[in-house]
Amino acid sequence: xxxxxxxxxxxxxxxxxxxxxxxxxxxxxxxxxxxxxxxxxxxxxxxxxxxxxxxxxxxxxxxxxxxxxxxxxxxxxxxxxxxxxxxxxxxxxxxxxxxxxxxxxxxxxxxxxxxxxxxxxxxxxxxxxxxxxxxxxxxxxxxxxxxxxxxxxxxxxxxxxxxxxxxxxxxxxxxxxxxxxxxxxxxxxxxxxxxxxxxxxxxxxxxxxxxxxxxxxxxxxxxxxxxxxxxxxxxxxxxxxxxxxxxxxxxxxxxxxxxxxxx
Amino acid sequence: xxxxxxxxxxxxxxxxxxxxxxxxxxxxxxxxxxxxxxxxxxxxxxxxxxxxxxxxxxxxxxxxxxxxxxxxxxxxxxxxxxxxxxxxxxxxxxxxxxxxxxxxxxxxxxxxxxxxxxxxxxxxxxxxxxxxxxxxxxxxxxxxxxxxxxxxxxxxxxxxxxxxxxxxxxxxxxxxxxxxxxxxxxxxxxxxxxxxxxxxxxxxxxxxxxxxxxxxxxxxxxxxxxxxxxxxxxxxxxxxxxxxxxx
Numbered sequence: 461x462x463x464x465x466x467x468x469x470x471x472x473x474x475x476x477x478x479x480x481x482x483x484x485x486x487x488x489x490x491x492x493x494x495x496x497x498x499x500x501x502x503x504x505x506x507x508x509x510x511x512x513x514x515x516x517x518x519x520x521x522x523x524x525x526x527x528x529x530x531x532x533x534x535x536x537x538x539x540x541x542x543x544x545x546x547x548x549x550x551x552x553x554x555x556x557x558x559x560x561x562x563x564x565x566x567x568x569x570x571x572x573x574x575x576x577x578x579x580x581x582x583x584x585x586x587x588x589x590x591x592x593x594x595x596x597x598x599x600x601x602x603x604x605x606x607x608x609x610x611x612x613x614x615x616x617x618x619x620x621x622x623x624x625x626x627x628x629x630x631x632x633x634x635x636x637x638x639x640x641x642x643x644x645x646x647x648x649x650x651x652x653x654x655x656x657x658x659x660x661x662x663x664x665x666x667x668x669x670x671x672x673x674x675x676x677x678x679x680x681x682x683x684x685x686x687x688x689x690x691x692x693x694x695x696x697x698x699x700x701x702x703x704x705x706x707x708x709x710x711x712x713x714x715x716x717x718x719x720x721x722x723x
Numbered sequence: 724x725x726x727x728x729x730x731x732x733x734x735x736x737x738x739x740x741x742x743x744x745x746x747x748x749x750x751x752x753x754x755x756x757x758x759x760x761x762x763x764x765x766x767x768x769x770x771x772x773x774x775x776x777x778x779x780x781x782x783x784x785x786x787x788x789x790x791x792x793x794x795x796x797x798x799x800x801x802x803x804x805x806x807x808x809x810x811x812x813x814x815x816x817x818x819x820x821x822x823x824x825x826x827x828x829x830x831x832x833x834x835x836x837x838x839x840x841x842x843x844x845x846x847x848x849x850x851x852x853x854x855x856x857x858x859x860x861x862x863x864x865x866x867x868x869x870x871x872x873x874x875x876x877x878x879x880x881x882x883x884x885x886x887x888x889x890x891x892x893x894x895x896x897x898x899x900x901x902x903x904x905x906x907x908x909x910x911x912x913x914x915x916x917x918x919x920x921x922x923x924x925x926x927x928x929x930x931x932x933x934x935x936x937x938x939x940x941x942x943x944x945x946x947x948x949x950x951x952x953x954x955x956x957x958x959x960x961x962x963x964x965x966x967x968x969x970x
Contacts, residue, residue, distance in 0.1 A: 470954045471832075471869050472877035472914040485874065487834075494914070496834060496874040498958055513958050515872020516760055516779060518838075544779040544841040585839050586790070612872065669958060 465503040469495035469510055481507030513669055517543045517611035517641040519580050519589040526601070526639030527591070529574045534561040537570055539578070539591060542608060542641045549578060549591040575601040575645065577637065601637065604645035605654050609665040611642035616668040617661060624664065624674065631681035632657040656681065730887045730899055738899065739768075743892040744938070746882070746945055747853075751863065751953035753870050761871025763953070765863035768896055769853035774863035776871040779841035793838035797826040799860055801849040821857045828861050828881065828910040828920035834874040843873060854900035855883045858908050861920065866950050870957070878950050879919055881910035882942030884935045886927060891934045893942045905931075909939035913947045 469475060473495045475486065482488050485497045486508050495501055499512040519525070519541065527539035527547060537549040552559045554569050570576065577598050583589035593599045609617065617638060618625050629636055634648030634657045644661060648654045660677055667673055677683075731737055741747070747768030756762035759775035782788040799821040803809050814822075825847065833843065845868065847860040858881035865879040885895040886904035895906050905925025911918050918940070927935060 468955065468959045470878070470951060470958075471875035472912070474914070487876065489915075494876070496876065497872055498869055498954060512872050514761065514870060518779075544781055544838065546781070670960070 467501050468499075469501040470498050471496050473501075475501045475508050475510070476503050483507040483509035485510035485512055512612050514610065515612055517541070519543055519545060519547070519583045519641075521580055521583055523580045523640040524577065524598075525580060525591075525641040526575060526577050526606075526637065526643040526645060527641070529570045529572050529576065531572060532566055532570075534566075537566070539576065541589070541591075541639075542611070542643050543589075545583075545588045547578075547580070547589040547591045549576070549593065553581075553592050553594060570600060575604075575606060577601060577639065601645055604637070604647040605658060607644050607646070607658055607661065609642045609644060609661065611640065613665045613668045614638060614640055614642055616673075617644075617664045619674070624677065627674070627677060627683060628657050628660045628681065631678075631683050632660070636661070728902070730903060731890060731892075737887070737892065737896075739896055741894075743887075743890055744941075746894045746942055747896065749862075749946060749949050751866055751949055753866060753953050753957035759867070759871070761867045761869070761873070763863045763866040763870060765859050765866075767853070767855065767859035767862070768894075769851060770849070770856050770859045771851040772856060772859050772863050773848045773850060774860065774867040775846045775848075776843065776864070776867040776873070777846075778843035778871070779838040779873070780844070782840065782842040787842070788840045791839055792835040793833075793840075794842040795826055795830055795833060795835060795845070796842060797822045797829065797845045797847065797864070799825055799847045799849070799857070801852060801856075805849045805852045821860070824920055824922065825857065825861055825864065829864060829868065829879055831917065831919050832865065832875050832877050832879045832912055833868060834876060837874045843868070843871075852897075854895050854897035854906070855908065857881070858883050858910070861910050862946055862950060866953060869954055877912040877914045878947060879910050879912055880943040880947035880950055881908065881920065882939055882946050883908040884939035884942060886925060886931060886935070891931060891938055893938050905935070907935050907939060909936060909943060911940050911943035911947075913944055 475493045475495055477492050480493055482493055487494050487496055493508045495510045497510055497512045498514060499510040501510045525541045527541040529537050530540045531538040535551050539547040539549055541547045551566055555564050578591035578593050579595055581590045581592040625636055632653040634646050634653050637645040646654050646657050660680055735742060750766040752764045754762055755764040756775045759777055761776040763774045765772050779793055782794055787794055799818050801810050803812050845864050847864055849856050861879055861881040869875060869878060883895045883906060884891060884893050885906040887899050900906050905927050907923045909918060910920035
């Protein structure tokens with residue numbers, strides 16, 4: 461296997477020299493590859509990238525996001541997706557091609573203030589992102605506790621193959637919906653469970669890059685130390701979890717980094 | 724700018740006990756303002772300056788937005804209590820100027836084209852002022868921008884040099900600024916080796932000018948190391964030394 465070299469970088473640091481491809485948060489200056497953000501630089505076979513540790517959410521096509529309806533025109537809803545761009549959900553996406561603003565009542569589906577899960581259908585930085593709710597599990601969120609974390613912490617909250625979020629969900633008897641934009645909705649049977657899950661999520665956000673985080677979360681949630689190998693496949697479905705390849709590799713990047721730290 | 728007393732004594736020490744090539748003590752803390760996307764607090768000698776960065780975020784008013792790049796907006800402000808005599812909180816001519824040069828000093832480092840139609844707001848608040856607050860402000864603002872996760876080509880470090888008792892000295896303090904011969908603030912991108920701010924107040928011969936700029940750039944490099952350390956400390960804790968790791 462090709463060795464993946466990792467190191468901590470800040471903007472302006474030279475990561476590598478030579479014929480590498482700049483992938484994410486990296487610029488080429490002459491023969492050198494320079495990091496443009498604070499994070500963990502990875503030099504792999506396919507190129508060089510920096511996994512960022514801070515920053516606001518910048519939309520990407522196919523990301524699953526949680527947003528809030530803030531307004532609507534006669535043809536679309538305006539959705540706040542915790543980014544510097546507000547997204548649009550076209551009414552045609554909900555009503556179908558034969559949508560008519562005169563005939564169809566947009567208020568029947570979403571009202572201002574509703575939370576929705578949606579997928580980013582198109583975004584190219586020259587126009588605001590367009591959303592779609594035409595997929596399984598997308599659409600209005602009926603209830604739950606909404607909280608915001610930094611979008612760069614989302615991969616850490618999900619954990620390697622969803623391990624972190626599973627631990628939290630199982631221990632607190634809750635369901636946690638995670639948007640790639642850092643908005644999270646927690647639902648559960650008991651207010652105590654929800655409260656505990658929120659505390660755990662906040663802790664993951666604050667201490668995302670520290671070693672031994674999983675252990676401390678388990679202590680907080682009173683989870684016995686024995687490793688639980690049974691993977692509960694049917695209950696886990698944090699949206700946007702391992703669906704994006706980028707997110708998956710980010711998760712591993714951070715996790716493996718931590719394993720090194722512990723030694 | 725008439726000199727009334729010796730600013731460098733017979734032992735070559737300056738009014739605050741420094742040698743001519745010494746920087747004041749610099750301390751940077753990253754992430755001090757929780758509400759901001761990125762922030763830094765700098766203590767540069769007696770200067771105490773807070774920098775907070777918001778964004779990229781939506782531009783208001785909307786007509787200010789640029790379709791091909793991001794708008795960088797800077798505000799340098801001195802608190803009424805930052806000086807001996809109360810300073811009016813209204814933006815003065817000097818503050819408007821510093822806000823502008825600060826923006827122009829940071830712009831070459833920030834990859835504005837990565838965030839079209841958005842705005843990045845940089846707020847620099849001077850809590851206690853000594854000489855060289857614009858340099859300290861730029862230094863802190865650049866760290867705050869990096870903390871906010873904004874794409875940057877390089878950090879910007881700033882430091883002043885000047886002329887005191889006909890000698891070129893590094894990092895002018897308040898007394899030397901008021902009573903000395905010249906003050907030259909310089910902002911510099913160490914990796915790109917580019918100067919982003921160069922101002923000069925006073926008279927220098929061309930030799931003195933060259934010496935002054937060399938000294939200031941040297942000072943910027945020292946400041947850069949402190950910036951780097953501060954960022955590493957916040958994000959990677961004490962692992963700073965363990966930079967190279969192989970999987």
